[in-house]
Amino acid sequence: MGTEKGSKINQLLQTQPKGVVFLASWLSKNGYSSDLQKRYRKSNWLKSIGTGAMVRTGDVINxxxxxxxxxxxxxxxxxxxxxxxxxxxxxxxxxxxxxxxxxxxxxxxxxxxxxxxxxxxxxxxxxxxxxxxxxxxxxxxxxxxxxxxxxxxxxxxxxxxxxxxxxxxxxxxxxxxxxxxxxxxxxxxxxxxxxxxxxxxxxxxxxxxxxxxxxxxxxxxxxxxxxxxxxxxxxxxxxxxxxxxxxxxxxxxxxxx
Incomplete structure (x- = not known):
């Protein structure tokens, strides 16, 4: 993953609280395209928990x-x-x-x-x-x-x-x-x-x-x-x-x- 993409995912994870879900629709509105979201999942930054919803890989959520x-x-x-x-x-x-x-x-x-x-x-x-x-x-x-x-x-x-x-x-x-x-x-x-x-x-x-x-x-x-x-x-x-x-x-x- 390039430096730009790496800094973008780092910004997301640093600015958003732990233990929450990320909505695909919300990510798109905030500059994270569907293609970028797919790359994050493929690179194991994010994990899908259902259609249109993701969490940080390894994060404990309730x-x-x-x-x-x-x-x-x-x-x-x-x-x-x-x-x-x-x-x-x-x-x-x-x-x-x-x-x-x-x-x-x-x-x-x-x-x-x-x-x-x-x-x-x-x-x-x-x-x-x-x-x-x-x-x-x-x-x-x-x-x-x-x-x-x-x-x-x-x-x-x-x-x-x-x-x-x-x-x-x-x-x-x-x-x-x-x-x-x-x-x-x-x-x-x-x-x-x-x-x-x-x-x-x-x-x-x-x-x-x-x-x-x-x-x-x-x-x-x-x-x-x-x-x-x-x-x-x-x-x-x-x-x-x-x-x-x-x-x-x-x-x-x-x-x-």
Whole structure:
């Protein structure tokens, strides 16, 4: 390989963090042609992990490095959310949580790339596409050894859990989560509740926070939140909560009728 090509690959490897994936499309946009990419693979600088995706040869990667690539190179909104985000933030240590199953959220029509789906990351994924919350709010960053990763913050992660109720998420477990969240920032919660498009999520969030007796709930302006009209039966055969017009698990409805 010539000096020019050698310096070009060196520049790439020195400027990009370790433990991440390189997208062929991103490389092309940044001056690394398809022909040059082929030479890098042939020279064993890069290794393919699927169509349109490569890693440094010998590099150890996990799903977080792949998520970083989706967010930074593909400008994707796909992120760790729900219980996975709560676990990464250290909020769900008291729950039975398996790090072998990761919850991801993305926008409507935003699919996981084939290379991401087919590669063995050592974990299983539950991926949900939804627009019930805007993609640019309620996110935070966590530091990894070589890069930072964007995930849901505590309030958004909880709302993502509630979005999955009752089909994919147990409401009682959500209440256990809510009980431990006594220091949420009212302004952040208010912003998310006003932007949330799911009446179910908003009513459940407020009901559980109310039931848990959190002080921050007193600072929420209910008048600015669209809670919809009519009753919502979240759990069939459960207990009806008049204040929030929802039917929930019988045990959660105790003392709230």
């Amino acid at each position: 799903y977080e490095g792949a998520l970083f690539t989706l967010q930074k190179q593909a400008s994707s909104s796909i992120h760790a959310g729900g219980k996975t985000a709560l676990s990464l933030l250290g909020k769900s240590h008291y729950l039975q949580f398996s790090t072998k199953r990761i919850t991801l959220f993305g926008g409507k029509g935003e699919s996981l790339p084939v290379w991401f789906q087919n590669y063995d990351w050592g974990v299983e994924f539950n991926y949900y596409q939804s627009g019930f919350l805007p993609k640019n709010i309620g996110l935070t960053q966590i530091e990894r050894k070589y890069f930072t990763l964007q995930i849901s913050n505590t309030a958004r992660a909880l709302m993502e859990c509630l979005y999955l109720v009752p089909k994919y998420q147990d409401l009682n477990e959500c209440y256990e989560l809510v009980e431990g969240l006594n220091n949420l920032r009212p302004k952040e919660v208010q912003k998310l509740l006003e932007a949330c498009a799911s009446v179910k999520v908003k009513r459940l969030f407020l009901f559980l926070a109310d039931k848990a007796g959190h002080v921050w709930l007193k600072h929420i302006d209910f008048d600015q939140i669209d809670l919809g009209k009519g009753k919502r039966s979240i759990i069939k055969g459960g207990t009806y909560i008049p204040k929030y017009q929802i039917t929930v698990n019988k045990e959660l409805g105790l003392n709230d009728e």
